Amino acid sequence: MDIGITGNVIAVVTIDKNVVSSSSAPIFYAANEEQRERVALLIAKTTRGMVHDLEIGAYIIVRH
Amino acid sequence: MDKYLTLIVTSLIMGTLARVLMMKVDYRQYPTYPQAYLSHFTLGIIASALGAVALPSIIEKEFVAVTFLALAAQQFRDVRNMERQSLDNIEVTELVPRGTAYIEDIAKAFEARNYIAILTSLISSIGVYFGVHFKFHWITQILLGVIFGTALYLALSNMLKGRAIEDIAHVKAAKITFDGPLLTVAGVPVMNIGLKDSRKIFLESGIAVEIIPKNPYAVTILANIGQRQSIQHNAATQLGIRKDLDEPDFTPIARRNPENGNVVMALITMKSDTDSLVEVVKRSPVLESAKRKPVDAFVTRNRG
Structure with a gap:
């Protein structure tokens, strides 16, 4: 059986500290866009989540 | 005996x-x-x-x-x-x-x-x-x-003998574009693809179809989530999907255009062949449980 948290933001990856203040999900700060892509990919692969772009410098990883 | x-x-x-x-x-x-x-x-x-x-x-x-x-x-x-x-x-x-x-x-x-x-x-x-x-x-x-x-x-x-999608709708190839991170097929936003690599793969080898219902009955049939899921399943199994469990970006999702009831779906297959995709979708069965006849309802008949 597939057990896990779905429909939830698992993590936030951002390059702009100002756009995320507090979150129930862990926040990862990336130095640049390239690193943000990489970190988001790694988290998504580990959690089987999907990466979504919020266009404000932050990515969220959501498990659907 | x-x-x-x-x-x-x-x-x-x-x-x-x-x-x-x-x-x-x-x-x-x-x-x-x-x-x-x-x-x-x-x-x-x-x-x-x-x-x-x-x-x-x-x-x-x-x-x-x-x-x-x-x-x-x-x-x-x-x-x-x-x-x-x-x-x-x-x-x-x-x-x-x-x-x-x-x-x-x-x-x-x-x-x-x-x-x-x-x-x-x-x-x-x-x-x-x-x-x-x-x-x-x-x-x-x-x-x-x-x-x-x-x-x-x-x-x-x-x-x-059930009907197929081609009996209730026109199916044609559609173009995949990106509106920012939003994967868009024929003007309908499908999903938010964050990773740039995934977007590139969609633009390079993604194929998409647009299903245009022929009548009001078909609009309701295609709106049914189970019906859309079965189209996704049929397309993915027959064409061979390029996806693994940890790649939800490439899950085929059939989204509906709320304006006119058209359904669009983008897919990444092992071999990009839009014609086959159109053919597969055309041959997908219309589910018995998705059938509705809204036009025959009392209210719609009497109020035009």
């Missing part, structure tokens, strides 16, 4: 034949070959045997024997349950799930096919009995049974 030998044997064979003819092993590989195939074949024989002995028992005034038919109905409901459970169990192992509506449709089809077997053998036995009654030669008796059975089988299987 000798009296009914021709009758029972003819109808038993006709019923079993009807069941075998309905067992198609095609791309779906369902029923799985050879084990499920054998079990359905055996159930088909049992069904036709029940149909075959119904008439003789009435003739012999053994009315209680007919209650066996009720038992048969119960038995075939179990066939539906069995199919549903087995498909539900393997659902989690599918990269693109069939969806409960599709499973329900398949399960119902299996139940109905057993009823076809039982009815075919029953009608065949009536045919043979006609021959016996009018004292025809035994070959003519069998022939009558075969004709009766075949006619019923053809009529029923024609009635049960």
Whole structure:
């Protein structure tokens, strides 16, 4: 059986500290866009989540 | 017993034949070959045997024997349950799930096919009995049974033949574009793809279709989530999806344009072939459980 948290933001990856203040999900700060892509990919692969772009410098990883 | 030998044997064979003819092993590989195939074949024989002995028992005034038919109905409901459970169990192992509506449709089809077997053998036995009654030669008796059975089988299987998407909608290739991170097909936003690499793959090898319903009925059918899930499943299994469990970006999602009811779907397959995708979607079955007739409703009819 597939057990896990779905429909939830698992993590936030951002390059702009100002756009995320507090979150129930862990926040990862990336130095640049390239690193943000990489970190988001790694988290998504580990959690089987999907990466979504919020266009404000932050990515969220959501498990659907 | 000798009296009914021709009758029972003819109808038993006709019923079993009807069941075998309905067992198609095609791309779906369902029923799985050879084990499920054998079990359905055996159930088909049992069904036709029940149909075959119904008439003789009435003739012999053994009315209680007919209650066996009720038992048969119960038995075939179990066939539906069995199919549903087995498909539900393997659902989690599918990269693109069939969806409960599709499973329900398949399960119902299996139940109905057993009823076809039982009815075919029953009608065949009536045919043979006609021959016996009018004292025809035994070959003519069998022939009558075969004709009766075949006619019923053809009529029923024609009635049960479902429609395909191409009967209710136009299907055409569509273009994939990105509106920021939003994957957009024919102007309909489908999903938010964050990773730039995934977007690149979509632009390079993604294929997409637009399904345009022909009438208001088709709009409601295509709005059904189960119907869309079955299209996704069919497309993914037949074309070979380029995706693994940890790549939800490439899950095919059929989204609906709320303005006009058009449905769009983007897919990344092993080999990008838009024509095949259009063909597969056209041949996808219209699910029985998705059928609605909104235009026939009292309110819509009277208010235009």
